[in-house]
Amino acid sequence: MKFYSEKLSPRRLSLQWRLTLLISGLVITACALMYFFISRSAVTGLEGISDYVVLVTPDNSNPISINVDPKILIPDLENQIQNTKNNFLFQSMIATGIIILLSSICTWFVTRRALTPLRRFSDRIRQVQAQNLSEPLEVPLSEDEISRLTRSFNDMLARLDNAFSAQKQFVASAAHELRTPLAVMQTNLEVFYKKSEHAPQEYDRLFTMLQEQTGRLSHLAEILLDMTGLQTVERSDTISLAALTEEVFCDLDPVADKHQIRLIQTEGDCTVTGSYILLYRAVYNLVENAIKYNRPSGSVTVNIHSAESAVLEVTDTGIGISPENQEKIFDPFYRVDKSRSRAMGGAGLGLALVSEIARQHNGQVKVTQSSEKGSTIALILPKSTDY
Missing domain, CATH: 3.30.565.10 (Histidine kinase-like ATPase, C-terminal domain)
Structure with missing residues (x-):
């Protein structure tokens, strides 16, 4: 049961199906209300047939009213009225069902056509990668919500492209700054290692150089940490x-x-x-x-x-x-x-x-x-x- 409930969850339905179900629900509600009120009115009208009043107007005299009981004239009137009510209700239900079915089908096709620009927009978004952030999406000429959404998305791409470019430049510069003292230390250590004997002054120079370069690295790392933690x-x-x-x-x-x-x-x-x-x-x-x-x-x-x-x-x-x-x-x-x-x-x-x-x-x-x-x-x- 859990599998079916998750499969039929509204969150897993596409926007087209959700719009179709929503509009179909509104159509069903409207048809049900129309069916109820129209059928109720027609049935009440049929049930109100009881007596006929016939007016006879002779020449040069006052009109004469004659009450006629339809049941006397038509003995099977009640059965005919009941059959007419049943036929009317049945036909109304059939017509309502057909209207709902046709409306749902039309809604599905209409929403499919209406969502085509959004589907194309989604396909284009999937093609966006870090390498092509500088390539904006083509803005539709419709000047509708999709057009405004595309412009907003292009603005976001431009901001992301600037941020990525700045980040790449920052990382490259940071790597260069870190590489320089490391290269200095490596070069001096290699030169020092190649000599078999060393004077005390050489040890002093080596340790001084290592202290300067490690201090420089520590200072750089401290500033980088400061810059990354400003937002918090x-x-x-x-x-x-x-x-x-x-x-x-x-x-x-x-x-x-x-x-x-x-x-x-x-x-x-x-x-x-x-x-x-x-x-x-x-x-x-x-x-x-x-x-x-x-x-x-x-x-x-x-x-x-x-x-x-x-x-x-x-x-x-x-x-x-x-x-x-x-x-x-x-x-x-x-x-x-x-x-x-x-x-x-x-x-x-x-x-x-x-x-x-x-x-x-x-x-x-x-x-x-x-x-x-x-x-x-x-x-x-x-x-x-x-x-």
Whole structure:
């Protein structure tokens, strides 16, 4: 019994059969109601035949009414009426059944024809693979629901194609970044292994190199884990950007002293709602980046103000960013100066992480000003009343 119940379950029926059954049910209900009311009315009319009243109007006189009992005139009247009722009910049932059967058959063919575009659309969807996401489906000219569904599906394909392309690029870049320190370690170990005797300085150089490269790998793995876990972090903290910046300055003060950079925070504050941990990381990366790529004895200034949104601007006194690189610097693993970035231990993910954190908070980060005297990068976030 379980097998038959599952086999006949409505969930296992096609859309065409479900529409056919639904419309057939409506037709059956309508025919049943019509059969009931029409038959009831006809039968009641037949049963109401009892007496006839005959009016006789002689010339120049008042009409005379004569009551005539039909049973006297037609002794077998009751049997004839009953037979007529039975025949009427039987014929009505036959006609109703034929109407229902024909309506169901017509409904099946009509729904089959109406669902043909949807069936074609389904067949085309089955042919979509990861390799042909860039090939949109042909949009029907009917301008109906199927046409709108096809356009929406093409939009989804475009988003998926962009996401897959970005993911492929990200994976390729990550593999390249991971391969570089591994290749350095492998090469140095092979050279070290080929020598039969080693001086103490060679051991020191080898261990220093291994420590640097493993630290670089650990730093890269940490950033990659941070980027993959952003969506799960709770973003309900009420945050003062001025207090957050003070904490960032306190933590980066030794780094600034090492590079002889002054950290300056102007007056101004704004409150936003989000994740304190993530926004701290975003501001930290912006300020750290401004310190590393600054001129000696330069400065990093953070200015916080609000208009329609909360704006945190980080201004440095570095060499500036060329216009063609001002948007690319927020892409993962992109470096303006690759040799300098590698020398400083950068993985090319700091600003990409800032961009993703801003996006997770319904904000954005962008270069607002850049010249030979320095650059300004703005972190723009919705204020607490807007978030």
